[in-house]
Amino acid sequence: MRTTSRGTTQQSSAPYNRRVVLDFIRQHGAASRKDIVDRVSLSPQTVANITNDLEAIGLIVSRRLKVDKTRGQPPIAFELNPDAGTAIGISLEPGRASAALVNLVGDIRARSELVVDTRDRRQILAGMLELVSQLRKNSRERLWGIGVALPGPLGANELSFVGPTALEGWVDLSVLDELRDITGLPLFHSVDSVAGALGETLFGEAKSLNNFFYLHFGLGLGGALVENRMAYHGASGNATEIGHVPLVPGGRACYCGNQGCLERYVSMHSLAEAMGVDDKQVWTLPIEQLLDASGDTLFMRWCSEASERLRDAICMIENMLDPQAIVIGGSAPKRLVEHLVAQAQPLRHSVRGGLSSSGARIVLSQRQVDSSILGAAVLPIHEMLSPRLDVLQPDRRVEADLAELLGHATHR
Numbered sequence: 001m002r003t004t005s006r007g008t009t010q011q012s013s014a015p016y017n018r019r020v021v022l023d024f025i026r027q028h029g030a031a032s033r034k035d036i037v038d039r040v041s042l043s044p045q046t047v048a049n050i051t052n053d054l055e056a057i058g059l060i061v062s063r064r065l066k067v068d069k070t071r072g073q074p075p076i077a078f079e080l081n082p083d084a085g086t087a088i089g090i091s092l093e094p095g096r097a098s099a100a101l102v103n104l105v106g107d108i109r110a111r112s113e114l115v116v117d118t119r120d121r122r123q124i125l126a127g128m129l130e131l132v133s134q135l136r137k138n139s140r141e142r143l144w145g146i147g148v149a150l151p152g153p154l155g156a157n158e159l160s161f162v163g164p165t166a167l168e169g170w171v172d173l174s175v176l177d178e179l180r181d182i183t184g185l186p187l188f189h190s191v192d193s194v195a196g197a198l199g200e201t202l203f204g205e206a207k208s209l210n211n212f213f214y215l216h217f218g219l220g221l222g223g224a225l226v227e228n229r230m231a232y233h234g235a236s237g238n239a240t241e242i243g244h245v246p247l248v249p250g251g252r253a254c255y256c257g258n259q260g261c262l263e264r265y266v267s268m269h270s271l272a273e274a275m276g277v278d279d280k281q282v283w284t285l286p287i288e289q290l291l292d293a294s295g296d297t298l299f300m301r302w303c304s305e306a307s308e309r310l311r312d313a314i315c316m317i318e319n320m321l322d323p324q325a326i327v328i329g330g331s332a333p334k335r336l337v338e339h340l341v342a343q344a345q346p347l348r349h350s351v352r353g354g355l356s357s358s359g360a361r362i363v364l365s366q367r368q369v370d371s372s373i374l375g376a377a378v379l380p381i382h383e384m385l386s387p388r389l390d391v392l393q394p395d396r397r398v399e400a401d402l403a404e405l406l407g408h409a410t411h412r
């Protein structure tokens, strides 16, 4: 069910074709020149030039495949070179900043976390600089850039930067420009749900899914719809902000001004409220013990309500968007999410319900602890690896990055 991007013969398409080839190799783990030629609609000569270039700049490595001895010279397979570089991912949630250094194949090389007052711009900038400087010490390879994932929605709309699950008090994102200027590194940012979905697409459970909905279960609740490995953004870039869909008539008041929003029932913030602790303490709750003992009334009541709301949300997502699967990730403890999903069974009837033979309706991220951070680090890597058609209508910044990235190859 994978889609393969196809090459193009347009003049301005060289960087695009390099990305198509790079992405094909990434998706398939190991690919021979013949595999690439057969699948991406580029001539054997173009593919040979591109693989030579990518190998020369160290982004891919080649090795001879073992095959049956009687069939002559075994073919050469290309693989991504995990040591070709790293990126730093920073995930911001109210009250804390978590970061990791990630290589080209999604391995986490080092991690760091800080408690910061995210309402104070000076403190958050200092915190992010400290994380970058700590992680930079662990990177001997080229550092591709920094990705920052932050809770949505973003931009100047009435839901942005409001309430305890958003970065309250942030009027704009200029602090990220300061981070870029001080570090001198390319910087990308995204809503955490979209970043998490990209992480799952490149390195996780959604690697072989063409079409899926990613549910980001963290302090708040977000979502992203991915089709053909691209997130659907909507008119203002804030599509699928599922946490603020009112699902409970006359339900709990939400800081967005509505009542009964999904996030008021399914989020770590709602768990904190139910348990009478603050958002910082919710991360230190003994979730495993609470689940094993199943004797804490407040906790069990929250679980039962959250799983019921999750059941409704799954039905809504499936009927609206018909994804191949719903992938759940985010910073919430994995055991807790597993429990809620189990408790949400049997799932409601939906357009997906009848397709029982075509795979699981719900898939849990196996990288859950790291998914928001990994997702953030993916942003600079994704920028480099993914073929994007808009590169054909030159986006100057992307073109410049690619020219620099591929400079060695193009200026030989």
Ligand SMILES: [Zn+2]
Binding pocket: 243, 244, 245, 254, 255, 256, 257, 258, 261
């Ligand atoms: Zn709301």
